[in-house]
Amino acid sequence: MxxxxxxxxxxxxxxxxxxxxxxxxxxxxxxxxxxxxxxxxxxxxxxxAPEAVNGEPEKRPLRSGEVLGFLAKEGVSDATLPTFFDASGATSDFASDHAKGDSSASKTKSLVAAIRARASKQAFVPWSPSTPREPAVRAPSAVFPLLAKDGGRAHLFPLEVALAAVVALRAEDVPAMLAEVIRFEAETAPPDPSGKFGYYGVAVPTKPGGDEYDIFDPYAGREPKSVAESRVLTDIQALGAVLNHRAVHAYAVEGKTSEALALSEKAVALDPLSPNARGVHASVLSFSGGGPEALREFEAASSIRLDPPRQLFLAQIALARQDLDGANKHIAEALRDHPDFGEAHALLAQIRLAGRDSSGAKSEIEAAEAADSDLPSLPLLWADYHMLQGDMELAAKFADKALATARHNWQVRLKAAWVLRAAGRYDEMRVEAKRVLDAVPAAQRDVMKQTIEQLLGPTALEDSGPSEVAAPSGAESPEGVAALPEANGEEFKLGQGSSLLGGDTGGGLRLQGGGSGSGATGGLGDDFQLKLEP
The missing domain is CATH 1.20.5 (Single alpha-helices involved in coiled-coils or other helix-helix interfaces)
Known part of the structure; x- marks a missing residue:
């Protein structure tokens, strides 16, 4: 022994x-x-430890110290970000099992095919990115365990799948980079209709050390030759996309405006050329009261890339200014090469409903539904349509559906409560009204209480009972009612169509002016605020 x-x-x-x-x-x-x-x-x-870095990040896989160095250079301190390039555990296991071949291209094709095979087993499924999701964006180390589950039907962002593939390939010595795909050949809808997140693929140099790339699509399996326009990102820009996803989650799901603002500022710092990050930053700024700065950010996003989602943003701004001709022009441009752009049809439906054009509204709602049956704006659009037709019972059923799919959104609850009141379902209306009041910060509850009573009647916040709620004088749809934050001066607001940020029903944009020259005349004045409802 x-x-x-x-x-x-x-x-x-x-x-x-x-x-x-x-x-x-x-x-x-x-x-x-x-x-x-x-x-x-x-x-x-x-x-x-951060390395001393100079200049701009190169388009190559960066060492951990370089990543930390560039983050520090931009004033971004976040210990979780470098973990998005960690290839240990399930990531390296998947890579060693599936990245087969004697070249970067062959290894990439093999690994992408393996990810697509997992998709065929419904480990993950396509879904509308306009629908908020829990949790926030995942690192590759959390993605690969999900890919192992047959029938798991995980809702993964294209960023998550593409970045997981990039990191796995690097574990097998493939110098893969993340790429944003801007346009696919002959496709009739934008890759990311929301305009908030972006669509991502895997970029692999066609020759060792070269600056030309083949772009692979692990999320949906399109061939590299179908990529008509793309942007290869540095590792730092890739982390900017991660922060941008986190900003949307903080705002649209958690309702944490200050946290979302900080995240979006960091996202823009890491990738100032991202129209997605600039647009999200503008949206958060607008709700935080930074109207002029928000408008500059919207303009910056559109100047970087005037694609269909950005055209739709401009259409919403035009509507907020009551420039109907300008809005229709931007929507037409958004649909010109992308006739199946569901969000554009949804916004057009909202315009038709506001004009009491029931036939035109129905056609546009149906077009939006055909393009994306999961669009969160659809239930309340149908509710509006059936109210216009006088079918209150059916309208209320669609309000119920909206509540079932977007309970996180107080403005959905408010609009649904208005529909329920119109349908005579007063007890349920009161329940939703109280939930709306509970959902807003304490400092804003007095304003919200006034809004609820203006819209739903003076007894809307009383205990449920059999008595009918008195309708407020001149009551109108929530699209015409001032909402949070504070009201001041004349307001023009878009209602339940696609939000510039949240993307779900109940989103609204408004321009808020504090004095003469703002409002119906289209003048904004010096103290206007661009407001976006979550």
């Missing part, structure tokens, strides 16, 4: 052991362990 050196010395008669007291032996052993621990900690610190 093998014994320790101390036991061996004791077995020899204890002479040597008696020369070295046990306390000293333990002390020396402790020093050795401490030295080993220090060496390990130093190695970990060295690997995670």
């Amino acid at each position: 093998r014994v320790s050196s101390l036991e061996e010395m004791k077995g020899a008669g204890g002479t040597q052991a008696s020369k070295r007291p046990p306390q000293r032996t333990l002390f020396v052993g402790g020093l050795v362990l401490a030295a080993v621990a220090f060496a390990g900690a130093y190695a970990l610190w060295f690997r995670n």
Whole structure:
């Protein structure tokens, strides 16, 4: 039996052991362990220490220290961001199992095919990115375990799938980069109709060290040759996309405006050329009261890329200014090459409903539904349509559907409550009215209470009972009612169509002016605020 050196010395008669007291032996052993621990900690610190960097990030896989260095250069301190390039655990296992071949291209094709095979087993499924999702954007280490589950039907962002593929390929020495896909050949809808997130693929150099790339699509499986326009991102820009996704989640799902603003500012700092990040930043600014700065950000996003989602943003701004001709022009441009752009049809339906054009509204709602049956704006659009037709019972059923799919959104609740009141379902209307009031910050509840009573009647917030709620004088649809934050001066607001940020029903944009020159004349004045409802 093998014994320790101390036991061996004791077995020899204890002479040597008696020369070295046990306390000293333990002390020396402790020093050795401490030295080993220090060496390990130093190695970990060295690997995670920021490197001194100069200039702009290169389009190549960056070392962890370089990533930290560039983040520090932009004033971004977030220990979780470098983990998005961590290829350990399930990521490296998937890569070693599936990235087969003797070249970067063959390894990429093999790995992408494996991801598509997991999609065929419904490990993840397509879904409308306009629908908020829990949790926020996942790192590759959390994506690959989801890919292992047959029938899991995970709702993954294109960013998550593409970045997971990039990191896995790097584990097999493929210099893969993340790429934003702007346009696919001959497709009739934008890759990212929401205009908030972006659509992403895997970029692999066609030649070693070259600056031309093949773009692979692990999310939907399109061929590289179908990519008509793309933008290869640096690792720092890729992390900007991660922060942008987090900003949308903080705002649209968690309702944390200040956190969303900080995240969107960091996203823009890491990738100022991203129209997605600039647009989200503008949206959060607009709700935070930064009207002029928000408008500049919207304009910056549109100047970077005037694609269909940005055309739709401009249409919403035109409507907020009551420029109907301008709005229709932008919508027509958005639909010109992308006739299946569901959000554009939904906004056009809203315009038709406002003009009491039931036939035109129905055609546009049906077109939006054909393009994306999961569009969150659809239930309340149908509710509006059936109210216009005088079918209050059917309108209320669509209000119920809206509540079932978008309960996180107080403005959905408010609009649904208005529909329920019109249908005579007063107890349920009161329940939703109270939930709306509970959902807003305490500092804004007085304003919201006035809005609810103006829209739903003076007894809307009383305890449920059999009595009918008195309709407020001149009551109108929520699209015409001032909403949060504070009301001041004349307001023009878009109602339940696609929000510039949240993308779900109940979103609205308004221009709020504080004095003469704002409002119906189209003048904005110096103190206007661009407001976006979540």
